Amino acid sequence: MKTTTISLSSIVLAAAVLMTGCHKAETTTTDGMGPAQAAGKAVDDAGANAAATTREAAANANAAADRAGEKIDAATDRAAVKVDAAADRAAANMHEAGAEVRQESKEAAANVKEGAKDATAATGRALERTGEKMQNASK
Numbered sequence: 001m002k003t004t005t006i007s008l009s010s011i012v013l014a015a016a017v018l019m020t021g022c023h024k025a026e027t028t029t030t031d032g033m034g035p036a037q038a039a040g041k042a043v044d045d046a047g048a049n050a051a052a053t054t055r056e057a058a059a060n061a062n063a064a065a066d067r068a069g070e071k072i073d074a075a076t077d078r079a080a081v082k083v084d085a086a087a088d089r090a091a092a093n094m095h096e097a098g099a100e101v102r103q104e105s106k107e108a109a110a111n112v113k114e115g116a117k118d119a120t121a122a123t124g125r126a127l128e129r130t131g132e133k134m135q136n137a138s139k
Contacts, residue, residue: 033041
């Protein structure tokens, strides 16, 4: 089966010729153009309208893409601000936790020092009693 391709312009031209009623007696239209010229003008006008519509659609698509890009940029900026704020809060929490650990460490060291002092005193008292007992036993 052989496929025949008919272009849009030839279809429009044929339709324009049929609509103008091309007769042998009629050779010109009222504006000084013949039927073929009128059909050609119709094809040209249709092409110009299609091109203008295409340009307008492309401009609208570009404008929509620009608006979408601006919205994405704004959302990205808002997200970055939120991430920065969260990082600042985390850093403050870590700093506070570090301060608490240092304070607890100081308190624990003070408790160990106090405990060591008490143990030293108790050991000293025990040695003193042992020494007294040794002296009493040697008499």
